[in-house]
Amino acid sequence: MGSNIEWLPTQVPCGSCPLRVRQEFRDFTEVELEFIKGSKRGELHVAKGGTILEEGAANQHLYTVLSGWGFRYKTLSDGRRQIVNYAMPGDLVGLQGTVMGEMQHSVEALSPMVLCIFERAKLFMLFEGFPQLSFDVTWIASREECMLDENLLAVGRRTAVEKVAYLMVFLLSRSIKTGLLGRSGVDIPITQQHVADTLGLSVVHTNRTIRKLVERKLISWTDGGCRILDAERLALIARWEDPIPRPRPFL
Protein backbone atom coordinates (compact mmCIF):
# COMPACT_ATOMS: atom_id res chain seq x y z
CA MET A 1 0.00 0.00 0.00
CA GLY A 2 1.24 3.47 -0.86
CA SER A 3 1.24 6.42 1.48
CA ASN A 4 -2.23 7.27 2.64
CA ILE A 5 -1.45 10.96 2.61
CA GLU A 6 0.37 13.06 0.04
CA TRP A 7 1.18 16.65 -0.73
CA LEU A 8 0.44 17.60 -4.33
CA PRO A 9 0.84 20.87 -6.19
CA THR A 10 -2.28 22.96 -6.56
CA GLN A 11 -4.82 21.32 -8.83
CA VAL A 12 -7.85 23.31 -7.83
CA PRO A 13 -6.89 26.97 -8.28
CA CYS A 14 -8.50 29.36 -5.80
CA GLY A 15 -9.90 31.37 -8.68
CA SER A 16 -12.20 28.51 -9.53
CA CYS A 17 -12.61 27.06 -6.07
CA PRO A 18 -15.66 24.83 -6.14
CA LEU A 19 -16.58 25.95 -2.65
CA ARG A 20 -16.73 29.63 -3.33
CA VAL A 21 -19.34 29.20 -5.98
CA ARG A 22 -21.73 28.04 -3.30
CA GLN A 23 -24.27 30.34 -1.77
CA GLU A 24 -23.15 29.69 1.75
CA PHE A 25 -19.79 31.39 1.25
CA ARG A 26 -19.34 35.10 0.75
CA ASP A 27 -17.58 36.52 -2.26
CA PHE A 28 -13.98 37.59 -2.09
CA THR A 29 -12.70 40.80 -3.57
CA GLU A 30 -9.98 40.63 -6.20
CA VAL A 31 -7.21 41.53 -3.76
CA GLU A 32 -8.42 39.05 -1.20
CA LEU A 33 -8.49 36.35 -3.83
CA GLU A 34 -4.97 37.25 -4.91
CA PHE A 35 -3.72 37.03 -1.37
CA ILE A 36 -5.37 33.69 -0.74
CA LYS A 37 -3.99 32.37 -4.01
CA GLY A 38 -0.56 33.54 -3.04
CA SER A 39 -0.74 31.79 0.30
CA LYS A 40 -1.81 28.43 -1.01
CA ARG A 41 1.08 25.99 -1.01
CA GLY A 42 -0.61 23.02 -2.58
CA GLU A 43 -3.08 20.32 -1.70
CA LEU A 44 -3.11 17.48 0.74
CA HIS A 45 -4.73 14.30 -0.48
CA VAL A 46 -5.57 11.97 2.34
CA ALA A 47 -7.00 8.48 2.18
CA LYS A 48 -9.73 7.33 4.54
CA GLY A 49 -8.15 6.73 7.92
CA GLY A 50 -5.16 8.98 7.21
CA THR A 51 -3.91 11.34 9.88
CA ILE A 52 -3.78 15.02 8.94
CA LEU A 53 -2.63 16.47 12.23
CA GLU A 54 -1.33 14.82 15.35
CA GLU A 55 -1.67 15.88 18.97
CA GLY A 56 1.62 17.10 20.36
CA ALA A 57 3.19 17.87 17.01
CA ALA A 58 4.05 21.33 15.73
CA ASN A 59 2.91 22.02 12.21
CA GLN A 60 3.75 24.86 9.87
CA HIS A 61 0.48 24.78 8.01
CA LEU A 62 -3.11 25.68 8.14
CA TYR A 63 -5.68 23.80 6.09
CA THR A 64 -9.05 24.27 4.52
CA VAL A 65 -11.17 21.25 3.73
CA LEU A 66 -11.96 21.10 0.02
CA SER A 67 -13.78 17.78 0.04
CA GLY A 68 -14.38 14.80 2.29
CA TRP A 69 -15.11 14.35 5.97
CA GLY A 70 -12.72 14.24 8.91
CA PHE A 71 -12.84 14.35 12.65
CA ARG A 72 -10.94 16.10 15.37
CA TYR A 73 -10.14 14.19 18.57
CA LYS A 74 -8.14 14.03 21.76
CA THR A 75 -6.97 11.06 23.76
CA LEU A 76 -6.11 10.29 27.35
CA SER A 77 -2.80 8.64 28.11
CA ASP A 78 -4.43 5.22 28.38
CA GLY A 79 -6.03 5.43 24.96
CA ARG A 80 -9.54 6.58 25.75
CA ARG A 81 -10.57 8.74 22.83
CA GLN A 82 -12.93 11.67 22.59
CA ILE A 83 -14.02 13.06 19.25
CA VAL A 84 -14.63 16.76 19.76
CA ASN A 85 -15.91 17.76 16.34
CA TYR A 86 -16.13 16.88 12.67
CA ALA A 87 -14.55 18.70 9.73
CA MET A 88 -16.42 19.18 6.46
CA PRO A 89 -15.81 21.11 3.25
CA GLY A 90 -15.14 24.76 3.99
CA ASP A 91 -13.88 24.16 7.51
CA LEU A 92 -10.60 25.52 8.72
CA VAL A 93 -8.24 22.99 10.27
CA GLY A 94 -5.24 23.72 12.45
CA LEU A 95 -5.92 27.25 13.65
CA GLN A 96 -5.41 26.25 17.25
CA GLY A 97 -1.83 25.32 16.51
CA THR A 98 -1.11 28.95 15.71
CA VAL A 99 -2.06 29.96 19.16
CA MET A 100 -0.93 27.03 21.24
CA GLY A 101 2.37 26.30 19.57
CA GLU A 102 1.77 22.62 19.25
CA MET A 103 -1.40 20.79 18.37
CA GLN A 104 -3.65 19.85 21.24
CA HIS A 105 -5.70 17.48 19.14
CA SER A 106 -5.42 15.15 16.16
CA VAL A 107 -7.35 15.16 12.92
CA GLU A 108 -8.15 12.05 10.89
CA ALA A 109 -9.96 11.48 7.62
CA LEU A 110 -13.30 9.65 7.66
CA SER A 111 -13.39 9.48 3.88
CA PRO A 112 -10.90 10.45 1.19
CA MET A 113 -10.18 14.13 1.77
CA VAL A 114 -8.58 16.96 -0.12
CA LEU A 115 -7.33 19.96 1.82
CA CYS A 116 -5.77 23.23 0.72
CA ILE A 117 -2.44 23.89 2.37
CA PHE A 118 -1.66 27.39 3.61
CA GLU A 119 1.44 28.73 5.22
CA ARG A 120 0.72 29.53 8.79
CA ALA A 121 3.28 32.33 8.68
CA LYS A 122 1.01 34.19 6.27
CA LEU A 123 -1.73 34.39 8.85
CA PHE A 124 -0.38 37.48 10.49
CA MET A 125 -0.04 39.15 7.11
CA LEU A 126 -3.67 38.37 6.56
CA PHE A 127 -4.53 40.20 9.74
CA GLU A 128 -2.42 43.15 8.69
CA GLY A 129 -3.80 43.58 5.22
CA PHE A 130 -7.26 42.05 5.12
CA PRO A 131 -9.66 43.09 7.84
CA GLN A 132 -12.61 41.33 6.32
CA LEU A 133 -10.73 38.07 5.98
CA SER A 134 -9.44 38.44 9.52
CA PHE A 135 -12.94 38.91 10.72
CA ASP A 136 -13.89 35.77 8.81
CA VAL A 137 -11.24 33.80 10.65
CA THR A 138 -12.61 34.98 13.97
CA TRP A 139 -16.09 34.21 12.76
CA ILE A 140 -15.05 30.67 11.98
CA ALA A 141 -13.35 30.21 15.34
CA SER A 142 -16.43 31.51 17.06
CA ARG A 143 -18.70 29.18 15.16
CA GLU A 144 -16.50 26.26 16.14
CA GLU A 145 -16.78 27.34 19.76
CA CYS A 146 -20.51 27.35 19.42
CA MET A 147 -20.56 23.81 18.10
CA LEU A 148 -18.33 22.67 20.93
CA ASP A 149 -20.73 24.17 23.45
CA GLU A 150 -23.52 22.18 21.86
CA ASN A 151 -21.52 18.99 21.91
CA LEU A 152 -20.62 19.53 25.52
CA LEU A 153 -24.28 19.93 26.41
CA ALA A 154 -25.06 16.70 24.59
CA VAL A 155 -22.27 14.66 26.13
CA GLY A 156 -22.83 16.02 29.61
CA ARG A 157 -26.57 16.15 29.91
CA ARG A 158 -28.34 13.98 27.37
CA THR A 159 -29.23 10.30 27.76
CA ALA A 160 -27.87 7.70 25.36
CA VAL A 161 -30.87 7.78 23.01
CA GLU A 162 -30.97 11.56 23.05
CA LYS A 163 -27.26 11.64 22.38
CA VAL A 164 -27.40 9.47 19.30
CA ALA A 165 -30.43 11.33 18.00
CA TYR A 166 -28.60 14.59 18.63
CA LEU A 167 -25.49 13.51 16.75
CA MET A 168 -27.52 12.41 13.77
CA VAL A 169 -29.36 15.70 13.55
CA PHE A 170 -26.15 17.61 14.15
CA LEU A 171 -24.36 15.88 11.30
CA LEU A 172 -27.36 16.16 9.02
CA SER A 173 -27.67 19.88 9.73
CA ARG A 174 -24.06 20.46 8.98
CA SER A 175 -24.29 18.42 5.81
CA ILE A 176 -27.19 20.50 4.63
CA LYS A 177 -25.48 23.77 5.46
CA THR A 178 -22.39 22.58 3.63
CA GLY A 179 -24.40 21.61 0.61
CA LEU A 180 -23.59 17.93 0.84
CA LEU A 181 -27.14 16.72 0.64
CA GLY A 182 -27.93 14.74 -2.51
CA ARG A 183 -31.50 14.08 -3.55
CA SER A 184 -31.51 10.85 -1.61
CA GLY A 185 -29.93 12.27 1.54
CA VAL A 186 -26.38 11.97 2.82
CA ASP A 187 -24.30 8.94 3.60
CA ILE A 188 -22.59 9.77 6.84
CA PRO A 189 -19.27 7.92 6.68
CA ILE A 190 -18.82 6.98 10.33
CA THR A 191 -18.65 3.74 12.28
CA GLN A 192 -20.41 3.05 15.55
CA GLN A 193 -17.07 3.43 17.26
CA HIS A 194 -16.98 7.04 16.08
CA VAL A 195 -20.45 7.61 17.44
CA ALA A 196 -19.40 6.10 20.76
CA ASP A 197 -16.27 8.23 20.95
CA THR A 198 -18.20 11.37 20.13
CA LEU A 199 -20.87 10.84 22.73
CA GLY A 200 -18.86 9.36 25.55
CA LEU A 201 -20.50 5.92 25.35
CA SER A 202 -19.18 2.38 24.95
CA VAL A 203 -19.49 0.76 21.53
CA VAL A 204 -21.76 -1.93 22.86
CA HIS A 205 -24.23 0.46 24.36
CA THR A 206 -24.00 2.66 21.30
CA ASN A 207 -24.89 -0.31 19.16
CA ARG A 208 -27.94 -1.15 21.23
CA THR A 209 -29.05 2.46 21.14
CA ILE A 210 -28.60 2.78 17.40
CA ARG A 211 -30.51 -0.46 16.96
CA LYS A 212 -33.48 1.07 18.74
CA LEU A 213 -33.50 4.06 16.43
CA VAL A 214 -33.19 1.76 13.42
CA GLU A 215 -36.17 -0.30 14.60
CA ARG A 216 -38.20 2.88 14.89
CA LYS A 217 -37.16 3.70 11.32
CA LEU A 218 -35.57 6.99 12.31
CA ILE A 219 -32.20 6.12 10.82
CA SER A 220 -30.71 3.28 8.85
CA TRP A 221 -27.29 1.82 9.33
CA THR A 222 -25.76 0.32 6.25
CA ASP A 223 -22.30 -1.05 5.68
CA GLY A 224 -20.00 1.51 7.19
CA GLY A 225 -22.22 4.54 7.14
CA CYS A 226 -25.64 5.73 8.10
CA ARG A 227 -28.58 7.67 6.82
CA ILE A 228 -31.16 9.84 8.44
CA LEU A 229 -34.72 8.76 7.69
CA ASP A 230 -36.76 11.02 9.92
CA ALA A 231 -34.95 14.16 10.97
CA GLU A 232 -37.99 15.73 12.52
CA ARG A 233 -38.63 12.97 14.98
CA LEU A 234 -34.94 12.68 15.77
CA ALA A 235 -34.82 16.38 16.56
CA LEU A 236 -37.77 15.92 18.89
CA ILE A 237 -36.09 13.07 20.72
CA ALA A 238 -32.85 15.01 21.01
CA ARG A 239 -34.65 18.16 22.15
CA TRP A 240 -32.87 19.89 19.33
CA GLU A 241 -33.82 23.54 19.60
CA ASP A 242 -33.06 25.04 16.22
CA PRO A 243 -34.88 24.51 12.98
CA ILE A 244 -33.19 21.94 10.79
CA PRO A 245 -31.88 23.90 7.80
CA ARG A 246 -33.67 23.38 4.51
CA PRO A 247 -31.63 21.90 1.72
CA ARG A 248 -30.89 24.58 -0.82
CA PRO A 249 -32.62 24.09 -4.17
CA PHE A 250 -30.56 22.49 -6.91
CA LEU A 251 -30.70 23.61 -10.50
Added chain:
Amino acid sequence: MGSNIEWLPTQVPCGSCPLRVRQEFRDFTEVELEFIKGSKRGELHVAKGGTILEEGAANQHLYTVLSGWGFRYKTLSDGRRQIVNYAMPGDLVGLQGTVMGEMQHSVEALSPMVLCIFERAKLFMLFEGFPQLSFDVTWIASREECMLDENLLAVGRRTAVEKVAYLMVFLLSRSIKTGLLGRSGVDIPITQQHVADTLGLSVVHTNRTIRKLVERKLISWTDGGCRILDAERLALIARWEDPIPRPRPFL
Protein backbone atom coordinates in the same frame (compact mmCIF):
# COMPACT_ATOMS: atom_id res chain seq x y z
CA MET B 1 -32.90 43.85 47.80
CA GLY B 2 -31.66 46.18 45.06
CA SER B 3 -30.80 45.17 41.53
CA ASN B 4 -28.12 42.55 41.40
CA ILE B 5 -26.65 44.01 38.24
CA GLU B 6 -25.98 47.60 37.29
CA TRP B 7 -24.30 49.64 34.60
CA LEU B 8 -21.95 52.29 35.95
CA PRO B 9 -19.80 54.86 34.20
CA THR B 10 -16.14 53.97 33.82
CA GLN B 11 -14.37 53.89 37.15
CA VAL B 12 -11.30 51.96 36.11
CA PRO B 13 -9.84 53.84 33.13
CA CYS B 14 -8.14 51.63 30.53
CA GLY B 15 -4.98 53.65 30.92
CA SER B 16 -4.52 52.28 34.39
CA CYS B 17 -6.22 48.95 33.90
CA PRO B 18 -5.13 46.67 36.72
CA LEU B 19 -5.05 43.73 34.36
CA ARG B 20 -2.63 45.14 31.85
CA VAL B 21 0.01 45.67 34.47
CA ARG B 22 0.24 41.91 34.83
CA GLN B 23 2.90 39.91 33.11
CA GLU B 24 0.46 37.62 31.42
CA PHE B 25 -0.95 40.35 29.19
CA ARG B 26 0.94 41.99 26.36
CA ASP B 27 1.45 45.74 26.19
CA PHE B 28 -0.72 47.90 24.02
CA THR B 29 0.62 50.67 21.84
CA GLU B 30 -0.63 54.18 22.40
CA VAL B 31 -3.08 54.07 19.49
CA GLU B 32 -4.40 50.71 20.53
CA LEU B 33 -4.96 51.98 24.01
CA GLU B 34 -6.75 55.06 22.67
CA PHE B 35 -9.03 52.91 20.60
CA ILE B 36 -9.87 50.60 23.47
CA LYS B 37 -10.52 53.56 25.71
CA GLY B 38 -12.80 55.05 23.11
CA SER B 39 -14.77 51.84 22.83
CA LYS B 40 -15.38 51.37 26.50
CA ARG B 41 -18.91 52.30 27.43
CA GLY B 42 -18.76 51.78 31.16
CA GLU B 43 -18.69 49.01 33.68
CA LEU B 44 -21.10 46.30 34.67
CA HIS B 45 -21.22 45.51 38.36
CA VAL B 46 -22.87 42.19 39.02
CA ALA B 47 -23.68 40.57 42.34
CA LYS B 48 -23.08 36.90 42.97
CA GLY B 49 -25.77 34.96 41.13
CA GLY B 50 -26.54 37.80 38.73
CA THR B 51 -27.09 37.03 35.05
CA ILE B 52 -24.81 38.84 32.62
CA LEU B 53 -26.00 37.30 29.39
CA GLU B 54 -28.97 35.13 28.61
CA GLU B 55 -29.39 32.38 26.04
CA GLY B 56 -31.66 33.47 23.23
CA ALA B 57 -31.26 37.18 23.82
CA ALA B 58 -29.53 39.58 21.47
CA ASN B 59 -27.07 41.90 23.13
CA GLN B 60 -25.32 44.97 21.81
CA HIS B 61 -22.26 44.56 23.97
CA LEU B 62 -19.08 42.72 24.43
CA TYR B 63 -17.49 42.37 27.83
CA THR B 64 -14.14 41.87 29.43
CA VAL B 65 -13.94 40.49 32.95
CA LEU B 66 -12.15 42.92 35.23
CA SER B 67 -12.63 40.98 38.46
CA GLY B 68 -14.62 38.09 39.85
CA TRP B 69 -15.60 34.67 38.55
CA GLY B 70 -18.46 33.69 36.31
CA PHE B 71 -19.62 30.71 34.34
CA ARG B 72 -21.01 30.10 30.91
CA TYR B 73 -23.77 27.52 30.48
CA LYS B 74 -26.47 26.10 28.26
CA THR B 75 -29.71 24.37 29.18
CA LEU B 76 -32.02 21.83 27.63
CA SER B 77 -35.71 22.65 27.38
CA ASP B 78 -36.48 20.59 30.49
CA GLY B 79 -33.97 22.44 32.63
CA ARG B 80 -30.95 20.16 32.54
CA ARG B 81 -27.95 22.46 32.71
CA GLN B 82 -24.45 22.13 31.35
CA ILE B 83 -21.70 24.53 32.36
CA VAL B 84 -19.35 24.78 29.41
CA ASN B 85 -16.65 27.03 30.83
CA TYR B 86 -15.71 29.53 33.47
CA ALA B 87 -14.87 33.21 33.01
CA MET B 88 -12.08 34.86 34.96
CA PRO B 89 -10.35 38.25 34.89
CA GLY B 90 -9.08 39.03 31.42
CA ASP B 91 -11.58 36.81 29.65
CA LEU B 92 -13.72 38.05 26.82
CA VAL B 93 -17.45 37.46 27.20
CA GLY B 94 -20.05 37.62 24.47
CA LEU B 95 -17.99 37.26 21.31
CA GLN B 96 -20.19 34.44 20.06
CA GLY B 97 -23.14 36.78 19.94
CA THR B 98 -21.38 38.77 17.26
CA VAL B 99 -21.29 35.80 15.02
CA MET B 100 -24.50 34.02 15.85
CA GLY B 101 -26.83 37.00 16.15
CA GLU B 102 -28.31 35.91 19.41
CA MET B 103 -26.64 34.33 22.39
CA GLN B 104 -26.44 30.57 22.43
CA HIS B 105 -25.49 30.44 26.08
CA SER B 106 -25.99 32.30 29.35
CA VAL B 107 -23.40 33.76 31.68
CA GLU B 108 -23.83 34.08 35.43
CA ALA B 109 -21.65 35.48 38.21
CA LEU B 110 -20.16 33.09 40.77
CA SER B 111 -18.87 35.95 42.87
CA PRO B 112 -19.29 39.71 42.64
CA MET B 113 -18.00 40.67 39.20
CA VAL B 114 -16.96 43.79 37.40
CA LEU B 115 -16.91 43.78 33.61
CA CYS B 116 -15.87 46.39 31.07
CA ILE B 117 -18.60 47.13 28.57
CA PHE B 118 -17.67 47.56 24.91
CA GLU B 119 -19.82 48.37 21.96
CA ARG B 120 -20.06 45.39 19.75
CA ALA B 121 -20.42 47.66 16.72
CA LYS B 122 -16.84 48.79 17.27
CA LEU B 123 -15.53 45.30 16.72
CA PHE B 124 -15.39 45.59 12.98
CA MET B 125 -13.57 48.90 13.29
CA LEU B 126 -11.07 47.09 15.44
CA PHE B 127 -10.48 44.62 12.65
CA GLU B 128 -10.08 47.43 10.16
CA GLY B 129 -7.59 49.48 12.08
CA PHE B 130 -5.78 47.22 14.52
CA PRO B 131 -4.34 44.03 13.13
CA GLN B 132 -2.56 43.10 16.32
CA LEU B 133 -5.69 43.53 18.41
CA SER B 134 -7.68 41.57 15.84
CA PHE B 135 -5.18 38.81 16.07
CA ASP B 136 -5.55 38.92 19.84
CA VAL B 137 -9.29 38.43 19.53
CA THR B 138 -8.74 35.38 17.37
CA TRP B 139 -6.12 34.16 19.79
CA ILE B 140 -8.61 34.41 22.62
CA ALA B 141 -11.30 32.60 20.68
CA SER B 142 -8.84 29.88 19.83
CA ARG B 143 -7.78 29.47 23.42
CA GLU B 144 -11.40 29.15 24.45
CA GLU B 145 -11.83 26.46 21.82
CA CYS B 146 -8.89 24.63 23.28
CA MET B 147 -10.37 24.67 26.77
CA LEU B 148 -13.67 23.40 25.42
CA ASP B 149 -11.89 20.49 23.77
CA GLU B 150 -10.34 19.64 27.12
CA ASN B 151 -13.65 19.87 28.91
CA LEU B 152 -15.27 17.67 26.32
CA LEU B 153 -12.59 15.04 26.80
CA ALA B 154 -13.18 15.16 30.54
CA VAL B 155 -16.96 14.96 30.39
CA GLY B 156 -16.97 12.29 27.72
CA ARG B 157 -14.19 10.00 28.76
CA ARG B 158 -13.19 10.40 32.37
CA THR B 159 -14.71 8.60 35.37
CA ALA B 160 -16.34 10.55 38.18
CA VAL B 161 -13.24 10.75 40.35
CA GLU B 162 -11.07 11.68 37.40
CA LYS B 163 -13.60 14.30 36.40
CA VAL B 164 -13.63 16.05 39.73
CA ALA B 165 -9.85 15.89 39.99
CA TYR B 166 -9.64 17.30 36.48
CA LEU B 167 -11.93 20.20 37.23
CA MET B 168 -9.99 21.12 40.33
CA VAL B 169 -6.68 21.15 38.50
CA PHE B 170 -8.24 22.99 35.58
CA LEU B 171 -9.58 25.75 37.80
CA LEU B 172 -6.36 25.95 39.76
CA SER B 173 -4.31 26.22 36.60
CA ARG B 174 -6.46 28.98 35.28
CA SER B 175 -6.32 30.80 38.60
CA ILE B 176 -2.56 30.66 38.56
CA LYS B 177 -2.32 31.85 34.97
CA THR B 178 -4.70 34.67 35.79
CA GLY B 179 -2.64 35.66 38.81
CA LEU B 180 -5.41 34.95 41.29
CA LEU B 181 -3.33 32.80 43.57
CA GLY B 182 -2.75 34.30 47.00
CA ARG B 183 -0.08 32.96 49.30
CA SER B 184 -2.54 30.55 50.82
CA GLY B 185 -4.01 29.32 47.56
CA VAL B 186 -7.32 30.23 45.93
CA ASP B 187 -10.83 29.94 47.19
CA ILE B 188 -12.79 28.58 44.29
CA PRO B 189 -16.27 30.06 44.67
CA ILE B 190 -18.39 27.19 43.39
CA THR B 191 -21.01 24.88 44.85
CA GLN B 192 -21.18 21.14 44.32
CA GLN B 193 -24.09 21.78 41.99
CA HIS B 194 -21.74 23.72 39.73
CA VAL B 195 -19.27 20.88 39.78
CA ALA B 196 -22.04 18.45 38.88
CA ASP B 197 -23.29 20.62 36.04
CA THR B 198 -19.80 21.04 34.66
CA LEU B 199 -18.98 17.36 34.66
CA GLY B 200 -22.31 15.86 33.69
CA LEU B 201 -22.92 14.19 37.04
CA SER B 202 -25.75 14.30 39.59
CA VAL B 203 -25.22 16.36 42.74
CA VAL B 204 -25.45 13.31 44.93
CA HIS B 205 -22.79 11.41 43.11
CA THR B 206 -20.68 14.53 42.89
CA ASN B 207 -20.90 14.91 46.62
CA ARG B 208 -19.79 11.33 47.24
CA THR B 209 -16.90 11.78 44.86
CA ILE B 210 -15.79 15.05 46.40
CA ARG B 211 -15.99 13.45 49.81
CA LYS B 212 -13.51 10.80 48.72
CA LEU B 213 -11.05 13.42 47.58
CA VAL B 214 -11.51 15.33 50.81
CA GLU B 215 -10.82 12.18 52.84
CA ARG B 216 -7.63 11.70 50.90
CA LYS B 217 -6.71 15.28 51.75
CA LEU B 218 -6.42 16.31 48.11
CA ILE B 219 -8.94 19.11 48.40
CA SER B 220 -10.97 20.71 51.14
CA TRP B 221 -14.53 21.85 50.87
CA THR B 222 -15.49 24.69 53.11
CA ASP B 223 -18.71 26.61 53.27
CA GLY B 224 -19.47 27.55 49.69
CA GLY B 225 -16.07 27.17 48.14
CA CYS B 226 -13.17 24.81 47.86
CA ARG B 227 -9.41 24.70 48.02
CA ILE B 228 -6.83 22.56 46.35
CA LEU B 229 -4.50 20.88 48.81
CA ASP B 230 -2.46 18.60 46.56
CA ALA B 231 -2.44 19.65 42.94
CA GLU B 232 0.21 17.13 41.96
CA ARG B 233 -1.71 14.10 43.07
CA LEU B 234 -4.93 15.47 41.63
CA ALA B 235 -3.22 15.92 38.29
CA LEU B 236 -2.07 12.33 38.45
CA ILE B 237 -5.56 11.05 39.18
CA ALA B 238 -7.03 13.17 36.40
CA ARG B 239 -4.31 12.11 33.96
CA TRP B 240 -3.70 15.79 33.44
CA GLU B 241 -1.04 16.03 30.76
CA ASP B 242 0.40 19.51 31.05
CA PRO B 243 2.60 20.88 33.78
CA ILE B 244 0.64 22.86 36.33
CA PRO B 245 1.78 26.46 35.89
CA ARG B 246 3.98 27.88 38.62
CA PRO B 247 2.58 30.81 40.50
CA ARG B 248 4.41 33.93 39.43
CA PRO B 249 6.61 35.44 42.11
CA PHE B 250 5.11 38.31 44.07
CA LEU B 251 7.09 41.35 45.05
Added chain:
DNA sequence: CGGGAAATTGACATTAATCAAACTTAGTGG
Protein backbone atom coordinates in the same frame (compact mmCIF):
# COMPACT_ATOMS: atom_id res chain seq x y z
C1' DC C 1 -12.01 -18.47 -0.37
C1' DG C 2 -9.86 -16.35 3.71
C1' DG C 3 -8.94 -12.42 6.68
C1' DG C 4 -10.27 -8.61 9.10
C1' DA C 5 -12.95 -4.82 10.48
C1' DA C 6 -17.35 -3.70 12.04
C1' DA C 7 -21.63 -4.95 14.08
C1' DT C 8 -24.32 -7.71 17.10
C1' DT C 9 -25.70 -10.45 21.12
C1' DG C 10 -26.03 -12.36 25.90
C1' DA C 11 -24.62 -12.47 30.60
C1' DC C 12 -22.97 -10.01 34.12
C1' DA C 13 -20.59 -6.18 36.81
C1' DT C 14 -20.35 -1.52 37.97
C1' DT C 15 -21.20 3.11 37.94
C1' DA C 16 -24.06 6.57 38.53
C1' DA C 17 -28.97 8.36 38.99
C1' DT C 18 -33.01 8.82 41.77
C1' DC C 19 -35.71 9.34 45.88
C1' DA C 20 -36.22 10.79 50.33
C1' DA C 21 -34.73 12.55 54.38
C1' DA C 22 -31.74 14.70 57.71
C1' DC C 23 -28.39 17.88 58.75
C1' DT C 24 -25.54 22.24 58.70
C1' DT C 25 -24.79 26.87 58.05
C1' DA C 26 -25.56 31.60 56.99
C1' DG C 27 -28.73 35.02 56.73
C1' DT C 28 -33.33 37.28 57.98
C1' DG C 29 -36.82 39.38 60.43
C1' DG C 30 -39.16 39.84 64.62
Added chain:
DNA sequence: CCACTAAGTTTGATTAATGTCAATTTCCCG
Protein backbone atom coordinates in the same frame (compact mmCIF):
# COMPACT_ATOMS: atom_id res chain seq x y z
C1' DC D 1 -30.63 37.71 70.35
C1' DC D 2 -33.15 33.84 68.69
C1' DA D 3 -36.35 31.27 65.97
C1' DC D 4 -37.01 30.62 61.19
C1' DT D 5 -35.86 29.89 56.48
C1' DA D 6 -33.35 28.73 52.50
C1' DA D 7 -29.55 27.03 50.26
C1' DG D 8 -26.18 23.80 50.29
C1' DT D 9 -24.36 19.41 51.87
C1' DT D 10 -24.61 14.71 53.44
C1' DT D 11 -26.43 9.96 53.96
C1' DG D 12 -28.89 5.55 53.07
C1' DA D 13 -31.66 2.67 50.21
C1' DT D 14 -32.97 1.45 45.82
C1' DT D 15 -33.23 1.49 40.81
C1' DA D 16 -31.78 2.40 36.26
C1' DA D 17 -28.34 3.24 32.95
C1' DT D 18 -24.29 2.05 31.08
C1' DG D 19 -19.89 -0.55 30.91
C1' DT D 20 -17.25 -4.89 30.40
C1' DC D 21 -16.26 -9.44 28.72
C1' DA D 22 -16.56 -12.83 25.50
C1' DA D 23 -18.46 -14.83 21.58
C1' DT D 24 -20.55 -14.82 17.25
C1' DT D 25 -22.04 -13.00 13.01
C1' DT D 26 -21.89 -10.18 8.88
C1' DC D 27 -19.89 -8.39 5.14
C1' DC D 28 -16.43 -6.20 2.47
C1' DC D 29 -12.15 -6.79 -0.02
C1' DG D 30 -8.29 -8.77 -1.88
